[in-house]
Every structure is written in C-alpha cells, then in structure tokens.
Amino acid sequence: MTRPDRARADLLALLDREDWGTALGRARPGGPTTRRSAVLLLFGLLESRDYSHPASADVDLLLTRRSDDLRHHPGQVAFPGGGIDPGESAGLAAVREAQEETGLDPAGVEVLGALSDVPVTVSGNLVTPVLGWWRRPSPLQPDGTETAEVYRVPVAELVDPARRGVVVGHHRGQRFETPAFDPPGVPLVWGFTAYVLDAVLEALGWAVGWDRSRRLELPPAPPGAQS
Numbered sequence: 001m002t003r004p005d006r007a008r009a010d011l012l013a014l015l016d017r018e019d020w021g022t023a024l025g026r027a028r029p030g031g032p033t034t035r036r037s038a039v040l041l042l043f044g045l046l047e048s049r050d051y052s053h054p055a056s057a058d059v060d061l062l063l064t065r066r067s068d069d070l071r072h073h074p075g076q077v078a079f080p081g082g083g084i085d086p087g088e089s090a091g092l093a094a095v096r097e098a099q100e101e102t103g104l105d106p107a108g109v110e111v112l113g114a115l116s117d118v119p120v121t122v123s124g125n126l127v128t129p130v131l132g133w134w135r136r137p138s139p140l141q142p143d144g145t146e147t148a149e150v151y152r153v154p155v156a157e158l159v160d161p162a163r164r165g166v167v168v169g170h171h172r173g174q175r176f177e178t179p180a181f182d183p184p185g186v187p188l189v190w191g192f193t194a195y196v197l198d199a200v201l202e203a204l205g206w207a208v209g210w211d212r213s214r215r216l217e218l219p220p221a222p223p224g225a226q227s
Helices: 003-014 090-102 191-204
Strands: 035-045 059-066 081-083 109-114 118-120 125-134 147-154 164-171 174-181
Touching (some): 003 191, 035 090, 059 090, 081 090, 090 109, 090 125, 090 147, 118 191, 125 191, 174 191
Parallel strands (some): 035 125
Antiparallel strands (some): 035 059, 035 081, 059 147, 109 125, 118 125
C-alpha cells in the first residue's frame, strides 16, 4: 500500500471512531432553531513530494482565508463550508460550498463521510466536519466575496512542532485559548478551525508532540470586524 493509499485508509478508519473529538465535546441533537453547517476537510496527494516527514503521508489540506468584509470571523483561515440547505446532506453541502468558495471541480472530490457534529456555543451553530479525498485536483480560484485566498497546505507543515502553539484572547468579555498553526505562506490558523484540525490530526495519528505552553500572537482583527 502506498503512503497516499494509507492516508486515505486512515481517514476512512477515523469515520468509525466515536472518540475522535473528545476534547471538543459531544454535540447534543439540535432543535428547530439550531443553525446547521458543514465544513470540508479535503485532503489530497501532494503535487510536489519534497517532504520526508513520516506524518505527512504525502498529502495536503485545502484551507481558505475568509474575506475581510464578512460580518463573522473576517480574515480568518477556515475550512471551506457553510449552511446546510433543507433536504441536503452534510457531504453535499460541504462540497457545494467548497465549489462556490474555491472554484474546485466537485467531480474530482470523493466524500469519505461525516464526523460527529461539533457545537459552536458562541454562535449557536452545529457544524458537521466532512472528510474528503481529492482524487482529481482541479484549479482553484477564490470567489472574492466570501473567500479572499485559497491554500493547499502540506500536512507536514501543519504537524511541524516548530509551527504549533496556542493563542489566548477575549471575546465578549470571556477569555479563550485555542490551538494554533503557523504554516509558511498562510495566516495563523486558530479558533474553531484549529480546534477541529488539532483533534483530527491527533485522532489520525499524524500529529507530532509539540509545546502546548508556547504562545503565538493573535492576529489583529480587520477594521470594523464584529467577531
């Protein structure tokens, strides 16, 4: 089995694990007013195999930077995704939103399955992370409205201990602390995206030990940002 095949097998195995996101808390069933969203964690084969770190599995991950003009979480790095329409599955919603935000060809995306929902208490949102495999990568183009930039980030850079840390900040008077990733050429990854990414990499067995006391500077919010 090649390393990319093993990476895909690891992702499939993760779908059967109930404890993948224990640190995130288990979501309770949502009521009729609960916002439902899905995000796509799209892994694919590295186009350039210059990375020798065994945790990389020769794959990268698709990430986006949200527009500075958005009302919520402007300028932050995120997984592509958005609201689930009535009658739509989480997988379909995640791929549809990724196509709208990044211009990827959905025909090249294999939806492996959905992980258990993750509650976002700040916004009252219930988010379903969807694992995908990019079997046929396509050119990317941010929509310029919701998405300012798109990135294919090697997993080797995400698990590099020298690029890991935590950020501490305050939101509406409440202190928060989140994991953070600082890959080259990409703004700091923190908040909900970093929480989910940290849990997924740990559950996959791809993570490498890092200094959880290391503090990284929280990026300044764009002018006029509300959250």
